[in-house]
Amino acid sequence: MELLSVSSTAAAAHTFFPSGERRCAVFVVSANRTSDSGALQKKSKRELSTILRTEAAVLGVERKAVSAKSDRLWPRAVLEALDNSIANNRWESALKVIVLLLLSVISEGFLIKKVSVLALKIFELLRKQLWYRPKGQTFARLLTMLGKCNQPEHAASLFNTMHSEGFKPTLDVYTSLLGAFGRSGLLKEAFYTIHEMKTISDCRPDAYTYTILIGCCSKLKRFDLIPSLLTEMSYLGIHSTVVTYNTIIDGYGKAGLFEKMENSVSDLLESGDCLPDIFTLNSMISAYGDSGKITAMEKWYIEFQHMGIDPDLTTFNILIRTYGKAGMYDKMMSVFRFMKKRYFSPNTITFNTVIECFAKAGDIEKMEYYFRLMKIRGIKPNCITYCSLVSGYSRACLLEKVPLIIRQTENTDVVLDTPFFNSVIYAYGQAGEIELMKETFSLMKEKKCKPDYITVATMNKAYSDLGMERDAQELELKMVEQKKSSYGNFYISLTKYKRRLFPIILESRENYWSLVVIFCGKTVRLTSIKENLQ
């Protein structure tokens, strides 16, 4: 009933625009936001395609390398091309392929660590070529990419090399470096960078720079640092943008600091030079929704309607998740229907959310219904969909359905990932099916999917529930060995630091390092220890 009143308010606010026009506007906005990187991506893909075409007769890789469908394949295909060029002594051509590969990789936001480290090495090689002159933008993109995949050391050393070779860093480059530090949890370095920027006339920090730094502070829960940054901004005459406000609002909201969040909204409304937008709305309602404050959420939804801010697909997905989590399935489905009336088509996230809600509720019939509907509507299920299905079946003790899910994925281009296998391992472990669990663990490794600390904790729980302490210990030792080889030095300094806590697994999660200690089948996670280690 309550939703109906929300809906009718929404409908009233919408009568201004025929729905077609509104959808158009949404489309244009999102197209504008990505047009820069999109254009660049298209351009470098086209150039890449041209170069590859000339080589295609010899190499036969162009289709594989440039097709949009084979995103996972094309770096490999390009590397194949590269290999051939090198074998044929065509260095220059090979390197040109690499430059474009590098730019595409960065603009597509490829965050695979290996790819970015490779890109960095290639970039260093490139700079030694006479025909290649790097642009500031390329540096900036590379720095951002390194930051996104937790490689601040590489970012810093690239920046230093660049400096020592006489390349004058631009504002973009400095901001990217700052972001690389901040995202990796190195706040001290990020603050040092902004301090240095203030002393260079062409690189004075702007609202962009401050927004990134504030975003990093809030992701690391260092809310204490935000007020002074805002004071500093106004002292320097830098005006906050909507993005600055939205970043702060979202940060407070995610931390459940509702009073601070509301104060920031008031600041935004009273600022005089910016207006709230769809990001503000979605951050607000998702903050209240996540903590089950349905009334506050609905109040703000209506409030934003009055301000002329219409919901978008993200808004509906948030509402569906919130009502689903609260067990208000009627309202959840009313949102689903309301979307249809407004000509918004549910996407993968919408279906995944609905499927997950019914899986958690143990309503297998509805879960399967929406899974079928998803496929009928032409929305491809992904790893997340399959993961929810598996935990749904496991909760309902329908283990026999799990292999069917795995078999279904074999006919698709979905690449199964660690969380998916974790849910299967949990399903079998919970049911005491140790052999099937072990088989899944092998399958996981066969599929080149790395077990993480959740895998180990899940399996250990299953082992210790059945009194199989020895198997648990064996697994732990194996994992530690594996970690030792990939994080050699880190591991040694950690054991020294933590002395007798054993075994220890180091994980990179949520952009900062965590120490995971698995002790007697129990998982203890110690976070934000990076600073202590240095």
Place this chain on the structure above:
DNA sequence: ATAGGGTTAG
């Protein structure tokens, strides 16, 4: 530069 989806344990 900002918003929405999955796995363990507590």
